[in-house]
Amino acid sequence: MPKLCKFTSPTDGKPLYVNPDQVSVVYTFKGQPPDTIIAFRKDFQLGVKESLEETVRILESAAGTADN
Template identity: 75%
Template sequence: MPKLCKFTSPIDGKPVYVNPARVSVVYVHKGVPADTIIGFGKDFMLGVKESLEDVVAVLEKAAADKG
């Protein structure tokens, strides 16, 4: 099983786990407050509490550790 990356749900503060190999896009949806969105393909988007920079750093570290 691939190493999963742990993030935080913005709604209830519970942990959510992401397979970094399945992530296709990470972006910020401008709102109040702004949401960091992790996209898996075109059909599934997941909002997380962490900043865009933090999400990208965690995913890049996981990718580097794999290779």
């Protein structure tokens, strides 16, 4: 089973778990306040409380450990 990455919901602060193998893109939506969005394929997007840089670091770290 792949290692899941833990993020925080921006609305209620509850944990969100993401499989890094299924992530297709991570970006920042420039609203007020700006939101970090994790997209899975073209149909599903998930907003997280973490910054873009922190989100990418967490996903890359999990992907790096999955190869070992």
